Amino acid sequence: MSLSLILALLWLVAANVIAMFPSKRNHWPAAYLLIALGVPLLGYLTYENGPLVGVLALAAGASLLRWPVFYLWRWLRRLSRIERNGVE
Numbered sequence: 001m002s003l004s005l006i007l008a009l010l011w012l013v014a015a016n017v018i019a020m021f022p023s024k025r026n027h028w029p030a031a032y033l034l035i036a037l038g039v040p041l042l043g044y045l046t047y048e049n050g051p052l053v054g055v056l057a058l059a060a061g062a063s064l065l066r067w068p069v070f071y072l073w074r075w076l077r078r079l080s081r082i083e084r085n086g087v088e
Helices: 003-020 028-049 051-064 066-085
Strands: none
Touching (some): 003 028, 003 051, 051 066
């Protein structure tokens, strides 16, 4: 098992443990930290193990961090709607 795969599995375990703790701020600071650590880790994982493993890890990370992904999707839709309509 490669180092990048071990680190990715540790990231997944840490994300699940963080999600179990109660939080007044709905885990947003932890989500920012997980994203900051996960993006370079995903690149490293893809580099070492290939694109299929990278896509699987991306899907696993997106399922854990679904609210940041949801808000990013809404922001991109709103941005494309503004550009399409020419309204700023």
